[in-house]
Amino acid sequence: MSSPKFADFAHYKQERAALINHDRSLRRDNPESKVSPSEAKADAIIRQLRLSENNSVWATEHEGVPHPFPGMEFLTGRNIILKTKLFEILAKMPKGALLHAHLDATVNAEFVLKLALEQPALHVRTAEPISAVTLSGLLPEFRALPKELFTNSEITLTDPSYIPGTWVSVKKARDTFDSALGGPDGFDKWVIGAMTINPSEGQSITYQTHNTVNKIWEKFTSTFTVSTGIIRFVPIWEKYIYEFFRSSVEDGVSYVEVRINFHPKYMFGEDGQENVPHRVWLQIFDATLNRFKADLKQQGRADEFIGARIIYSTLRYISVEDLDSTCEDCITLKQEFPHLIAGFDLVGPENVLKPLIYYAESLLRFRERQKELGIDIPFILHAGETLGDGTEADVNLYDAILLGTLRIGHGFSLVKHPKLMEMCRERNILIEVCPISYEILRLTSSMLMHPLPILMNNGLPVALCSDDPAMFGNMGLSFDFYQVNDPLHSPILLTYFLQVLVASEVTGLIALRELARDSLLHSTLEDTEKQRAIAAWEKRWEDFVESIVS
Ligand SMILES: O=c1[nH]cnc2c1ncn2[C@@H]1O[C@H](CO)[C@@H](O)[C@H]1O
Incomplete structure (x- = not known):
């Protein structure tokens, strides 16, 4: 065994600093990142604040939470988070793009019920x-x-x-x-x-009676069954989409790529007949998007929202034959709405539904069809949303990458695969990470045991995403909230950024900047649109930094 040789202790300390630097240079927020003087100042302020709140807010007992800690499980720590000054500061942070959310689960359940009562x-x-x-x-x-x-x-x-x-x-x-x-x-x-998986009941549901991935998914799936009956009705669909855009902007999001489940062929029309086809869903989506953008413009806030696109999704239990016709449907929609269809995915509980290999041949045919027609609908696939190692859900990661996925939805088990980590880094495949989702769906128990820092510190691009905020019941507390334009009531992405920040001694403001910028960089926006989106975000980021230092 070779013993380490150091000329003296000064030499040891020099080697030590070099090793730390080398290790940190591999991180997504590596020390070489360009940092403006204002950013450096703001970062120092944030670090100081984190330190003092760790010793004040987090070191004391709170009602019902005798031993809190920064980065603790969201449902329990939420009310403590709301008390911090860091939270107040990050509320103003422009967060970039929301790249992973299921439309059916994006609007507050109380608001959905209110819409139902009007019809x-x-x-x-x-x-x-x-x-x-x-x-x-x-x-x-x-x-x-x-x-x-x-x-x-x-x-x-x-x-x-x-x-x-x-x-x-x-x-x-x-x-x-x-x-x-x-x-x-x-x-x-x-x-x-x-x-919903309600926050207060949720603690017992999530952590006691439903304390396994498959068990909590049973409850989770039933929430979709209930709300779909309300949402997939034309007069509500329109208002629902508008509210999704509105609450996204309120959360500091300037662009969204939302997954829509097109498995049902029709939704209900105003006349109560279930005969409204997919193209009308998209017409309404498009018109609502334009109306929302016009409303923002009128308020002088046009630069806060670039737009929205759709990741066409179906469910992982359909037959291969059905997938073939689903892909044709997706192509038809892409041809009519090229600006809206951004990608393709298969969703549902990965541990229990069919693996990607079951669909791989059909998916390869789909790509060939696109080539023939001169269109491009990239795969943006869910994969590895599991605790398994070598299980079908985990092995989905190999297929997702081989099939050429543009990004990976979740990739929770990716850190178990050194070669795949390397491929994602080299091919610049972004991982759509949804921290609260993993916690509630029983993959992880706190931010500190979350694979997110492993991904980022290995240099992989990551975007923080909300997944199913409405089901997780964390978007607002009462009907009244909709009259109050208070960002603290819509805190899901905001909370993620805060959790990332407080869960590490190394991570600072620059890591949050990289997360936000990466989300826009890895969107499916065309180059010029992307540059415009990033420029608008950069301007808002500078204002945000100035607001911290001034
Ligand atoms: O985290 C997730 N992983 C996989 N599928 C999901 C997740 N969240 C929601 N859905 C799926 O999206 C559909 C609603 O449009 C639901 O069927 C649900 O199973």
Whole structure:
């Protein structure tokens, strides 16, 4: 064994500094990054603040949280986070692009219920009468009905004589909800509970009865089943999309690439018929996007939002035959809306659904078809959202990369694969990381055990993303919030940036800058649009830095 040789202790210290420098030079926020004098000053202020809040806010006991720590699990630490000055500062940070979110899970559940109550066509039913005994286990099923099927009878969901499966108008169901079960408030609580993994209940659901990945996914999947009945109805779809854009901008996001599940062929039209095809969904998306941008422009805020595109998604349980026709549908939409369709993905619980290898041949054919037609719909695939090592979900990472994925959705198990890490670094494949999602879906228990720093410190590009903010119930507290333009009520991305910052002694403001910039750099925007988006973001970043130092 060779023993280390040092001329003296000064030499040791010199070697030590060189080793630390070399190690840190491999990080995404390496010390060579260009840093302006204002950024250096702002970074020092942030570091000082972090230190003092670690010793003040985080070192004391809080109600119900006797041993808090920076970077602790989000659901428990949320109220402490809200008390920090760091949070207040980061609320103003321009965060770049949101590259990974499922549209069905992006708008606050209370807002969705409010939209439902405004629509006379929307009805609700249950599989049994609701009573104190059945309430917590029963899911509401929502659907828009044609006018001739509207029900005006006196029947109510909480009446013991309710005939299972009878449709009741949503408003009526709420108004007549048994007072012993909380009346209308009890109705709201029941519906919202069915559409979310609620923060307070969530702690027990997530950490006790549903404390495994597959178990919590059962609850998670049911939230989609409930909310889809409301969202996929044209008069609501439009308002829902507008609210998604609005809340994204409020969270400091200036561009989004959102995954839309096109597995259902139709949504419900205003007339209550389920016959509205995909192209109309996109027409509405496009028109709403333009309306939102015009509204921002009118408020003199045009530079806060560049736009939105869609990652066409379907579910990982369809047959190969169905995938072939789904790919054709995606191509048709791309031809009609080239500016909207940004990529293609297959979604759903990876541990239990079909692996990518099952679809690989069809996916390769899809790429060939695109070449023939002269169009480009890159794969932006979910892969490795698992605790496994060598399981089908983990092995999906090999397929995603071989299939040429532009980015990887989640890649939670990527750090187990040295060759794949190298390939992602060399091919500049960005990893879409969703910290709170992993925690709630039981992949990790705190920021400190999160693979995010391993990815970043190995030099891989990363973007922080919100995934399913509405289901995680962390976007606002009451109906009132929608009247209050308060960024603290829409904090999901903001919280991620804060968690990244507080969970490391090395990471500072420059790492946050790189995360935000990388999200825009790795978007599917065309070069000129991308440059424009980055320039607008840089201007806002400078203002943000100035606001810290001044
Ligand atoms: O984290 C995730 N990984 C994989 N699929 C997801 C995740 N979040 C949501 N969905 C899927 O997106 C569809 C809604 O459009 C749902 O079917 C849900 O399974």
